[in-house]
Amino acid sequence: MEQAGHTFRKQERICGKKDIERLLQEGRYGHASCLRYCFLPENGASCNRILVSVPKKYFKRAVRRNLLKRRIRESYRLRKTMLQGGHGIDLLLIYNTKELLGYSEISRAMETVLTEVTDRVSKMEVQDGQ
């Protein structure tokens, strides 16, 4: 489904225990600077979905965790057209630094994550085709 604007609705988030467990068990992992990611194509939904996580281990206070999750979601919202193919990709993003980074650095990390994921998804599709 092609969304015209840079919107970010609830259907683009992963809800439900089954989907999360499937992603964690069958997904492929990787990392780029401050972000770890885990993705899985062909999620059965009509669009790409993401899940953002900031560990309590790094940030004890809920205010900082919420702030980082908002920045990550915002950077995905503005760049989500880069992620294509794969018939709907589930993507888990985990913040992996103890430092409280600003929006610009998170946005740069998000750019590299999205390009890596699209590359790996297209390679997987080529292997499946063979």
Place this chain on the structure above:
RNA sequence: CAGGAGGGACGAAUCUGCCGCGCUGCGGUCCAACGCCCAUAAAGCGCUGGAUUUCAGUGAGGAAAGUCCGGACAGGACAGGGCACCCUGCUGCGGAAAGCGCAGAUGGGAGUGAUUUCAUCCUGCCGUAACAGAAAACAACCGCCUGCAACCGUCCCUGCCCUCGGGCAGAACGGAUACAGGUAAGGGUGAAAAUGCGGGGUAAGAGCCCACGGCGUCCGCCAGCGAUGGCGGGCGGGUACGGCAGGCAGGGCCUGCAAGACCAAGUAUACUGGCAGAUGAGGGCUGCCCGCCCGAUGCCAGGGGGUAGGUUGCGUAGAUAAAUGGCAGACCGGUGCCUUCGGGCUCCGGAACAGAAACCGGCUUACGGUUCCUCCUUUCAU
């Protein structure tokens, strides 16, 4: 002016624009199921649910936090009563209640002070260790004093002997020892040593006695709603702190919105052990007892299987992976550089503590700042 004490109010506290998010509402579009019309049709209409969208409204805090109390609500249980158990304990008022608030009382601590902090019903018992100290709450010990017995010394007195120098015995005084008693004034310690000072008194002493204090208790009067305080009088030998037990008064069933209700989906009570029986097994009533209730194949313990989705509970913020962010500009404050002193450029900041997950009243803890009121101390001026 400076420093400080108490209390209150506010807390994205600069503004604008764009993009984006949760919820609600009136609409639009699309999809699905059902109903009406109807030919088991299409189209249309109605209703329900979902998605999307224009517009409008609304969208975290004083602590939302910690989960320390209490309430309401929900479920389980409950005829009722007694015992046990737990919590609290000065007084008055407020409050649904509270390890709650306000105002006060008494005593102790901190502070020059404003102020602050801790404790508080009744009775009994026990303890205040080790070390130190005589002794840790009864007393004993050292010391002081008296009496008595024997010993030593001295002068005076008496008696005897006498070589008239003196000797012996008794009594008195003094010394040391032992025994019997009186004392709790003094005894370096210690956190703490059972009433201070003065006088009398005594063998030595002692509330033993007296005056002034201090403490406890009783009575009377006065003040106060009361805790209590003041004054006067009587009596007293005690007290302080801590622990335990009992009593009195008040309160308390247990579990908690992951409570609970409904819908959908889905499975197997497989197996093992124990117990018992209509003469009442067994279970429930928080533990026990009385008592009551249910009551026929049941119960207990272990072990195994399935689902962990939706609606509601749930709120004019409100979900069920959790909504407030990003960018740009203006403005304000600060730093640095340049300057033709008009200004220009760069950087930083515009906040701290911190994010509702069922609700309400308190407590506690964290916190940048703004502001108001009352008061204290020091200095200066008047």
Place this chain on the structure above:
RNA sequence: GGCUCCAUAGCUCAACUGAAUAGAGCAUCUGACUACGGAUCAGAAGGUUGGGGGUUUGAAUCCCUCUGGAGUCA
């Protein structure tokens, strides 16, 4: 979100009813033994009892509060 519990030497645990030098084992260090090492023997070091207040003459212990870490629920 609710409820329950824990924190002591580098590690695993003790310390009764508050009572004075907080104890034991392993680990570490030093010395002896040995040609060297291990084992053994002797000795030493190592503690703001998670932090801060309070009660008390005295707190690991009792009370309050904060921090950190576990467990559990339908």
